[in-house]
Amino acid sequence: MRCANPRCESFAxxxxxxxxxxxxxxxxxxxxxxVVFRMAVPGEAVATRExxxxxxxxxxxxxxxxxxxxxxxxxIFESTCDVLDG
Numbered sequence: 001m002r003c004a005n006p007r008c009e010s011f012a013x014x015x016x017x018x019x020x021x022x023x024x025x026x027x028x029x030x031x032x033x034x035v036v037f038r039m040a041v042p043g044e045a046v047a048t049r050e051x052x053x054x055x056x057x058x059x060x061x062x063x064x065x066x067x068x069x070x071x072x073x074x075x076i077f078e079s080t081c082d083v084l085d086g
Contacts, residue, residue, distance in 0.1 A: 034084065037062045037077070046071050 017061050040046075040055030045052040048070045055061065062077075 016065075017048055035064055036061050037081070040071055044071075 005022065007036055037060045040059040040061045042055060042057045042059075044055040044061075046053050046055055046069055047060060049068055056073070058074040059071045060067055060077045062072050062081075
């Protein structure tokens with residue numbers, strides 16, 4: 001298959017293929033939504049859409065807008081969530 005760049009003579013051009021793939025990405029901002037959370041019990045098995053995940057020490061469990069639950073590490077939680085209650 002010839003490279004998508006018309007000026008390139010290569011049949012297998014990783015550079016232009018990568019540039020083409022990156023040009024398809026667009027930026028967006030996730031909508032602010034309110035979800036509920038609780039502290040996880042270390043070793044707790046959490047059934048997620050991706051399968052069962054095991055909560056670690058310091059994790060939180062978040063319940064999403066469709067009732068799905070998933071563990072989230074303390075660092076990610078604290079950097080992406082603002083606690084609204086107490």
